[in-house]
Amino acid sequence: MRVRAAVLILCALLVFETYGAQSQTPEASRPKKSYRALIAKLKPSLREMAQSLIAEPDEQKRAHTVARIPSADISLAMDFLLAVLADELSARVRSAIIEVLARLTHQKVRVAFERLIVSDPDAGVSMLALERLRVQRNREMGALLVKRIDLARRSKDEKGLRRLAEEHERWISLTRGTMLPSFLRTPPATFSLKAETLPVRLFAFGDFGVGTGNQKLTAAAMLDAHRTSPFDFAITLGDNFYNEGMASLTDPRWKTFWDDLYDPLGIRFYAVLGNHDWRLSDSPAAEILYTQRSPSWRMPSPYYTFTAGPVQFFALDTNEISEAQLLWLDEAIGKSLARWKIVYGHHPIYNVGEHGDNKELIEKLLPRLKGRVDIYLAGHDHNLQHLKPESGVHFFVCGGGGARLYKVTPDERSLFAQSANGFAVIEANASELKVRLIDKDSKPLYDYTIGKETGDRVKR
Numbered sequence: 001m002r003v004r005a006a007v008l009i010l011c012a013l014l015v016f017e018t019y020g021a022q023s024q025t026p027e028a029s030r031p032k033k034s035y036r037a038l039i040a041k042l043k044p045s046l047r048e049m050a051q052s053l054i055a056e057p058d059e060q061k062r063a064h065t066v067a068r069i070p071s072a073d074i075s076l077a078m079d080f081l082l083a084v085l086a087d088e089l090s091a092r093v094r095s096a097i098i099e100v101l102a103r104l105t106h107q108k109v110r111v112a113f114e115r116l117i118v119s120d121p122d123a124g125v126s127m128l129a130l131e132r133l134r135v136q137r138n139r140e141m142g143a144l145l146v147k148r149i150d151l152a153r154r155s156k157d158e159k160g161l162r163r164l165a166e167e168h169e170r171w172i173s174l175t176r177g178t179m180l181p182s183f184l185r186t187p188p189a190t191f192s193l194k195a196e197t198l199p200v201r202l203f204a205f206g207d208f209g210v211g212t213g214n215q216k217l218t219a220a221a222m223l224d225a226h227r228t229s230p231f232d233f234a235i236t237l238g239d240n241f242y243n244e245g246m247a248s249l250t251d252p253r254w255k256t257f258w259d260d261l262y263d264p265l266g267i268r269f270y271a272v273l274g275n276h277d278w279r280l281s282d283s284p285a286a287e288i289l290y291t292q293r294s295p296s297w298r299m300p301s302p303y304y305t306f307t308a309g310p311v312q313f314f315a316l317d318t319n320e321i322s323e324a325q326l327l328w329l330d331e332a333i334g335k336s337l338a339r340w341k342i343v344y345g346h347h348p349i350y351n352v353g354e355h356g357d358n359k360e361l362i363e364k365l366l367p368r369l370k371g372r373v374d375i376y377l378a379g380h381d382h383n384l385q386h387l388k389p390e391s392g393v394h395f396f397v398c399g400g401g402g403a404r405l406y407k408v409t410p411d412e413r414s415l416f417a418q419s420a421n422g423f424a425v426i427e428a429n430a431s432e433l434k435v436r437l438i439d440k441d442s443k444p445l446y447d448y449t450i451g452k453e454t455g456d457r458v459k460r
Contacts, residue, residue, distance in 0.1 A: 038080040046077050053084065063096035074103055082112050091122035098125070102132035110136070131177065138175040145171055149323050165323035172320050180284045180302075187301045187328060193268075193308040194232055196338070200309030201229065205423035206237025206274065206346065206379020208401025209257045214421045215402025217440040219261040222423060224442050226265050231425075232308060233267050235315070237379030237398060238274025238346025245276060245283025249290055263296050270306065271299045272315045274346040274379065305332050311428045312338035316345035318378070321364055333372050339452070340433050341373040342426070346380050350395050352417050353381030354406040369393050374433060374450060377424070382406040384424075384437045386416040386448060394450065396435060398424045416446040 039050045049065060056062045069077055078101065085097045098116070101109045116129040145168055152161040166182075173180050194200055203222060208215050225231070241257055262269060277283050288299050302317035303325050314329060333341065349361045369376060370391035379399035383406050387395040399406075400421040408417040422439040431453055437446040449457040 035080060035083055038083055042077065042080060043073075046073055046080075050077070050080055059090040059092050062090065062093045066093065066096040066100055069100055071103060074100055075106075078104060078106060078108065082108060085112060085116075091125050094120070094122070094125050095128055098128050098132055102136065105136055105140070134177070135175055138171070142168070142171045142175055146323075161323075162327065165327050169322035169324040172322050176278055176320070177281050178278065178284050179281050180288075184285055184288050185302055187304040190312075190332070191306045193306060196307065196310055198309050199427065199429040200232050200311055201425070201427045202231055202233050202235065202308070203423050203425050204235045204237060204344065204377055204398050205401035207239040207382050207399040207403040208236070209239065209241035209253070209276075210403050211253070211257050212402055214440060215257075216261065218400070218402050218421050218423060221438060221440050221442045222262075223265055225425065225438065226267070231265070231267055234262075234265075234269045235313065235344055235377075236269055236271040236401075237344060237377065238272050238318075239276045239379060239399070239403065240271055240274065240287065241283075242276050242403065244279035246286040246290070247280055247282060248286055249293060251286070254290065254294075258297060259294070263294075265296070267296065268298050269296055270313070270315060271297065272345055273299075273302055273317050273319060275319055278319050303328065305336075307338055309428055310339035310430050311433075312336045312341050314341070314343040314373075316343060316365075318345035318347040318361065318365070321361075326364060326368065330368050333368065339430055340375075340428050342375045342377060343369060343373050344377040346378060348378040348380055348385075348395065348397050349376055350387050350390075350413060351378075351381050351397060352385060352387070352411055352414050353383050353397065353399075353408050355381050366390075366393075375435070381408075383408050383417065383419045384422055384439075384445065385414065385418075386435070386437070386446065387413045388415060394435075394448075396424060398422075398437070400440075415448070418445060420445065 035050065035054060039047055042050055049069060053062055053065045056065065066081070081097050081101055085094060088094050088097070098113070101112070110133065113129040113133045117126050117133070120126045120129070145164065149161065149164045149168060152164055169185060170182065173185070203225070205218065208218065241253060246254065271287065273284055273287065277287060284302065288301060291298050291300060303315055305312060305314045307313070314332060316329065317325065347358050347361060348355070349366055350357050370393060373393055375394045375396060377396045377398065379397065379401070381397050382399045382403050383397065384400050385397035385408065389395070401423065402421060405419045405421065408419050410417040416437065420439045422437060422445065425436040425438060427434045431451060433450040435448050436444055438444055451457065
């Protein structure tokens with residue numbers, strides 16, 4: 001009996017060694033390599049992060065730790081992250097490290113990415129490294145084109161500038177890896193929704209396509225407002241479909257995230273692209289082409305302009321504004337005879353939410369708006385805001401269409417700021433432009449009136 005028991009125990013140990021070790025998670029079996037010397041070189045806050053990363057057994061938490069490294073500190077943590085990347089057994093954590101390091105254009109990072117592309121055991125990790133390296137190299141070539149555009153502008157070469165601007169737009173598309181042919185990027189001629197002598201009523205919202213209860217409640221509040229006082233149309237402010245836009249014209253989320261919620265209003269929605277709408281290579285084209293299939297969805301191109309009553313609207317793609325788009329906008333605003341002008345896109349110029357101000361838009365876009373338009377309307381931050389005007393431009397953020405809310409930190413620029421799901425109602429006639437912010441429960445939160453003759457008035 002003792003011999004038999006010993007044999008059974010021995011067999012059990014053999015089975016464990018053969019199969020049990022294989023069943024361990026990568027986290028349990030990952031090498032316990034020392035990174036002491038590299039960690040010692042880090043500043044205290046990064047040192048704490050590094051020690052937490054090494055000690056944490058759960059791959060999801062480790063990946064989250066990596067993702068939380070501030071952009072300003074990535075270069076300081078580069079050598080440590082590269083060492084972990086070479087030793088890390090979890091594909092999920094390796095992917096998180098790639099996403100962080102991709103923000104650096106350093107030779108060490110490129111060498112590491114090249115190694116992963118040809119040798120990583122996980123195909124997804126190899127593809128991610130290849131994509132991030134492709135974007136880096138494309139951006140470098142695109143930067144050369146931008147320098148050439150600056151030369152054309154300084155030398156007042158209008159013909160050359162327009163030709164180079166078109167090429168810049170193509171390079172942006174190439175860098176993003178999107179399948180968006182040039183004929184889908186071309187804005188249509190200005191079109192009109194309502195005679196300029198008539199008042200207009202519309203609503204605006206962004207950051208909504210998640211299919212959650214808050215999106216449905218916000219959509220229901222829009223429908224209630226429409227039944228009380230009908231809207232002429234609506235505009236969307238991007239991040240229309242999370243998490244990566246639409247895969248095709250037949251994506252089932254078109255029905256559940258859009259048709260079922262917004263078709264019942266019986267009006268048209270004039271949409272723009274957000275950063276999430278650009279994530280799938282086919283998504284921008286799918287969103288543009290769905291215009292031909294839907295009674296409510298309208299996106300004739302990534303940027304376009306139209307009039308409605310006394311207002312001209314300029315819809316922008318703010319994910320990366322091409323020189324061609326800036327030239328088009330400058331010309332379109334210059335030609336406009338509308339009483340009121342509203343520019344809208346996904347990214348705010350000024351913002352007291354989590355994303356903060358957008359330096360690129362402040363530099364490139366804002367100078368073209370100052371003294372020329374009345375409102376710049378955006379989403380991106382999942383909340384509702386109104387910031388003080390600058391050179392006649394009022395800044396509204398309306399990203400509360402249904403996605404998870406972001407906190408706001410009001411400052412001296414804030415006229416209103418609240419972390420809430422909701423939308424903006426805009427009404428305009430020849431003398432006044434009114435903006436009202438309404439939450440998902442149909443409760444009015446804030447009113448503001450811009451007057452041509454009477455001056456601005458605020459009502460909370």
